[in-house]
Structures are given as C-alpha cells and as structure tokens.
Amino acid sequence: MPNGVPTSWMVTLYDHPPIVVKSGNGATFTDIDGNAYFDFNLADTSMFTGHAVEAIVRAVVEQARAGTQFLLPVEDSVEVSVELARRFGLPLWQFTLSATQANTEAIRVARAFTERSGVLMFDGKYHGHADELLGELDAGRVAPEGLGVPADATRHVRLVQYNDLEAVQAELSKGDVACVLVEAAVTNCGVIQPAEGFHTALRQLASENGALLVVDETHTLVAGPGGLTGRWGLHPDILVMGKSIAGGIPLGAYGMTAAVARVLDHRPSASFGEEVATGGTLFGNPLSLAAARVTLAEVLTDDTYVHTATLGRSLADGIEAIATEHGFGWRAHRLFNRSGYTHAPELPSNALEARATFDRELYNLQRLYMANRGVWDAIDSAGPACGIQSSKTDVARYLEVFDGFLHDVTHRRS
Ligand SMILES: Cc1ncc(COP(=O)(O)O)c(C=O)c1O
Structure with a gap:
C-alpha cells in the first residue's frame, strides 16, 4: 500500500x-x-x-449468516427509513455506502428537481471526496482541491463564507443554483457556529430563489436523536448523513420531502438515461441496514x-x-x-x-x-x-x- x-x-x-x-x-x-x-x-x-458494541456485533453476525447482499430491499430497509423519518422529519429515504455518495446523489436529485446546475457551498466545508465536492477558494475563485480533480470539475460550484447572508443572496439571485449544501454547523474547520437567524434566513433565501436546501448532518447527527436539524428546528428539503448511523458499518443516507422525492418516481416508459442517475450495487445492503436498525433502536437512545x-x-x-x-x-x-x-x-x-x-x-x-x-x-x-x-x-x-x-x-x- x-x-x-x-x-x-x-x-x-x-x-x-x-x-x-x-x-x-x-x-x-x-x-x-x-x-x-x-x-x-x-x-x-x-x-x-x-x-x-455487543448489540451491533450480534445484528451484523446474524445478518451475515442470513445473507449479505441481494440487490433487493429487505425488511430492515423499511424499518430504518421509518425510524429516520421519525427522527429527522423527512418522509422518504435512500441509502448509499458513504456520505460522499449520499451528497453526490442529493445534488443530482436537486439538479433534476430544479433543472439547474449550480451548487452553493461554504468555505471551510468538507462534504466528501467526489470531484465536485473538492473545491476551494483560490484568490476569490473556486479551484479544484488536490491533484487528479479536473480543472473544470468545480465550474458549477460557488463558495461563500459561512454566516455571510449577503454573499448567499448574491449567488442565489443569479437564478442558476440548484441547491445550497450546508452543514448545520461547520465541523471540518474546527467548529463554526451559525449566527443567530442564519439557518432561518438560509431557508427563506433558498425558497425565494428556487433552490433546494440540503443539510449535511454527517458529523452533527450525534448532537441529538434528530441531529442539529431536530435540536434547532431546521427544515431542509434534503438531509444527508453517513458515518455513525450504522455504528461504523458503511452506510450513507439521504432523506427528502415528498415533493422532492417525486423526481425519483419511476416511470415505466422511461429509459435508464431518463431517470435520475442514482445507484451503486452494494448501496443499502442488508449488512449496513441490519447495523443501522439495531444502532438506531438500541444504541442511539x-x-x-x-x-x-x-x-x-x-x-x-x-x-x-x-x-x-x-x-x-x-x-x-x-x-x-x-x-x-x-x-x-x-x-x-x-x-x-x-x-x-x-x-x-x-x-x-x-x-x-x-x-x-x-x-x-x-x-x-x-x-x-x-x-x-x-x-x-x-x-x-x-x-x-x-x-x-x-x-x-x-x-x-x-
Ligand atoms: C460533513 C461531512 N459530510 C460528508 C463527509 C464525507 O463522508 P465520507 O468520507 O464517509 O464519505 C464528511 C467526512 O468527513 C463530513 O464531515
């Protein structure tokens, strides 16, 4: 290695x-x-x-004995979706294997829903290692962060300072932003707390300008049963998570409002290329979901x-x-x-x-x-x-x- x-x-x-x-x-x-x-x-x-943790070990061992992958839903997928809906207040859920992948899919859903391409994020963020998520401010412009990311990978990305609502407004008013992708509190640059009223204003600005609000709770979901979304009464259109949700067994997830989820509705007449580009063979597999079910039910009380x-x-x-x-x-x-x-x-x-x-x-x-x-x-x-x-x-x-x-x-x- x-x-x-x-x-x-x-x-x-x-x-x-x-x-x-x-x-x-x-x-x-x-x-x-x-x-x-x-x-x-x-x-x-x-x-x-x-x-x-004994309960998680037991659930994973039992599921491994019962089969680890079918490319089909299992009962745990339903149970975990229902529990996440109860905790985070969004009714419909999808699963990946990491938060990076959940963010990637959330952005695609937002783009399909809004028919726009721009993504607004905040300096100091980390949302994963997909090409587009690896943008940083370089002399006022968004540039790829790290070798191997194409120079134009971040062409749809805008980065502004956290807590700067004027800059948010300026970007959103251009009318091409599909979603604002934000952490409830920035957690990959130390901790940066939202100023009072920041989230309320962000929600309002996104709605007024036709963009979706995507809250990434990958780190902050440990703040409470419903993460900071629950603690602070946030109202995202899409909520992303990963990491701790299955006790360290790989699982990413994103929840959506019913209105947003409609963009994923399967149309039998549509070809593969006409549906939102989601998916991964091992996404939402039974082992991840067995771990998530028991973690949510018995450990994250x-x-x-x-x-x-x-x-x-x-x-x-x-x-x-x-x-x-x-x-x-x-x-x-x-x-x-x-x-x-x-x-x-x-x-x-x-x-x-x-x-x-x-x-x-x-x-x-x-x-x-x-x-x-x-x-x-x-x-x-x-x-x-x-x-x-x-x-x-x-x-x-x-x-x-x-x-x-x-x-x-x-x-x-x-
Ligand atoms: C807020 C946030 N989102 C997404 C990610 C990406 O998670 P993963 O590396 O598990 O894909 C991270 C990782 O640190 C993160 O902190």
Missing part, C-alpha cells in the same frame, strides 16, 4: 506515522504493540457508538445524547480552564458532545477566522504528546469528541494530559 495505508489520504490525517490497530472496545482501542488509547477522535465521529453532551461540555470547560491557568486566552468549542480549540479569545464565525486563529503545528504537537500518553485526540480539522461509551474518567485523563502538555511546552528544561 502506498504510504503503508489502505487509502493514501489516511496518512495525511496525522502529523506522525499512523499506528496499526489491533482491536477496539468501548471508548478505547489498542495498537499492535499493545498500547491502549482513550479514543477522542471516534474515527472522525463515525464510532460515536463506541467500538465493538435519547438518554445517550444527554450523557455525551454533558461530557462534551465538561471537556470544553476543562480545556478553557486549563488553558487560562497556563496563561493562554483560548476558547473551546461547544457543540454538544464535541469540543475543540480556538487559539484566540474569540470563537470564529467563518473559515477565514478559524484558519487564522488555529495553530495547527502546536495542535499536532499536542496530539502526538497525548498519543504517547494513551489519549487519542481528534484529527486537526476536528476537535475532541465524547462518544456513548466515554466516561468522566476518560475526560479527566484527557484534561490531565492536556495540562501536562501545556506545562511542558511552557517550561524550558535545562
């Missing part, structure tokens, strides 16, 4: 060589040298449930979100208190189970501020220091997060090691 990893992107996530994992259990995992780690990265939130948000808050409180004790006026993010670092006295309101106030080199040094002491901190685009199996003891250990780090970097050894 190039770089010794299954996908070369994985090596870029860490500022040190990746470790090789042997096994995980609850909120910890162990590498092949026998070192154990408290897991605050949660595989970038996808292991919110914790590792090797209402009280677990209270537990994780309480821990997340104490982590953020501890980070701020320890940083202050060491003479740093830093702020910690607070997004339910998730915390994180702003190396400045103010939280950022957009990606420009987030990048300017986050000391990546320092954070990656901290990450390595903590890993060497048995705490697996978040990757540098995210922040430490607590999962269902995390405990007060884990948070106390995180804070103890963080305190040690700030002590050691501020005291010169002779």
Whole structure:
C-alpha cells in the first residue's frame, strides 16, 4: 500500500506515522504493540457508538449468516427509513455506502428537481471526496482541491463564507443554483457556529430563489436523536448523513420531502438515461441496514445524547480552564458532545477566522504528546469528541494530559 495505508489520504490525517490497530472496545482501542488509547477522535465521529458494541456485533453476525447482499430491499430497509423519518422529519429515504455518495446523489436529485446546475457551498466545508465536492477558494475563485480533480470539475460550484447572508443572496439571485449544501454547523474547520437567524434566513433565501436546501448532518447527527436539524428546528428539503448511523458499518443516507422525492418516481416508459442517475450495487445492503436498525433502536437512545453532551461540555470547560491557568486566552468549542480549540479569545464565525486563529503545528504537537500518553485526540480539522461509551474518567485523563502538555511546552528544561 502506498504510504503503508489502505487509502493514501489516511496518512495525511496525522502529523506522525499512523499506528496499526489491533482491536477496539468501548471508548478505547489498542495498537499492535499493545498500547491502549482513550479514543477522542471516534474515527472522525463515525464510532460515536463506541467500538465493538455487543448489540451491533450480534445484528451484523446474524445478518451475515442470513445473507449479505441481494440487490433487493429487505425488511430492515423499511424499518430504518421509518425510524429516520421519525427522527429527522423527512418522509422518504435512500441509502448509499458513504456520505460522499449520499451528497453526490442529493445534488443530482436537486439538479433534476430544479433543472439547474449550480451548487452553493461554504468555505471551510468538507462534504466528501467526489470531484465536485473538492473545491476551494483560490484568490476569490473556486479551484479544484488536490491533484487528479479536473480543472473544470468545480465550474458549477460557488463558495461563500459561512454566516455571510449577503454573499448567499448574491449567488442565489443569479437564478442558476440548484441547491445550497450546508452543514448545520461547520465541523471540518474546527467548529463554526451559525449566527443567530442564519439557518432561518438560509431557508427563506433558498425558497425565494428556487433552490433546494440540503443539510449535511454527517458529523452533527450525534448532537441529538434528530441531529442539529431536530435540536434547532431546521427544515431542509434534503438531509444527508453517513458515518455513525450504522455504528461504523458503511452506510450513507439521504432523506427528502415528498415533493422532492417525486423526481425519483419511476416511470415505466422511461429509459435508464431518463431517470435520475442514482445507484451503486452494494448501496443499502442488508449488512449496513441490519447495523443501522439495531444502532438506531438500541444504541442511539435519547438518554445517550444527554450523557455525551454533558461530557462534551465538561471537556470544553476543562480545556478553557486549563488553558487560562497556563496563561493562554483560548476558547473551546461547544457543540454538544464535541469540543475543540480556538487559539484566540474569540470563537470564529467563518473559515477565514478559524484558519487564522488555529495553530495547527502546536495542535499536532499536542496530539502526538497525548498519543504517547494513551489519549487519542481528534484529527486537526476536528476537535475532541465524547462518544456513548466515554466516561468522566476518560475526560479527566484527557484534561490531565492536556495540562501536562501545556506545562511542558511552557517550561524550558535545562
Ligand atoms: C460533513 C461531512 N459530510 C460528508 C463527509 C464525507 O463522508 P465520507 O468520507 O464517509 O464519505 C464528511 C467526512 O468527513 C463530513 O464531515
């Protein structure tokens, strides 16, 4: 494997060589040298449930015995759709294997529905690694991010700053935007919270200008039973998710209003090329759906979100208190189970501020220091997060090691 990893992107996530994992259990995992780690990265939130949860293991084993793929619906597909509809308030659901694929299909549905091509996103976003999703601002223009993405792949993409409603209005008023693709809170550039009224205005601007509103809850669905959509009363036309929804077994999903879903209605007289271009052989397979059914029914219960948000808050409180004790006026993010670092006295309101106030080199040094002491901190685009199996003891250990780090970097050894 190039770089010794299954996908070369994985090596870029860490500022040190990746470790090789042997096994995980609850909120910890162990590498092949026998070192154990408290897991605050949660595989970038996808292991919110914790590792090797018995109910999920049982469901997956039972489904593997009963068959893993038929290219047909199974009863679990219905059950999972019904439960997602109950939680997120959108009646109709489709399944993929990842959030990247769910976003790709959501954009196609939006384009078919609106008969427009433009997609409006926000600087600092990450919605996956499809060509079109990999656009970044370069001297005010949207340019492909990374080699191998064609120069014109992002020609339909517009990027504006999060919380900048004037810029949103300016782009939407051009009349060619099929959808606004937005995270409820930006979570791949630290955390950027929506300003008060941002989501309400976004919903209104999208409707007024004939664009659909697509909310990507891939990271934020861990905020509550219905994600931030439920917590904050959002009303997307399409809602995208992936990662933690099947306890770490690959599954992506997108839900739609009945009006939007009509664009997927099968017309027996239509040829393949006349239908919306969706699909993948292993999408929504029985193994993914068995895992999702049991994860939703037995693991992601209402009280677990209270537990994780309480821990997340104490982590953020501890980070701020320890940083202050060491003479740093830093702020910690607070997004339910998730915390994180702003190396400045103010939280950022957009990606420009987030990048300017986050000391990546320092954070990656901290990450390595903590890993060497048995705490697996978040990757540098995210922040430490607590999962269902995390405990007060884990948070106390995180804070103890963080305190040690700030002590050691501020005291010169002779
Ligand atoms: C908000 C958001 N959307 C989509 C994705 C893509 O998820 P995946 O890599 O599982 O396709 C990510 C991944 O980090 C994400 O954070």
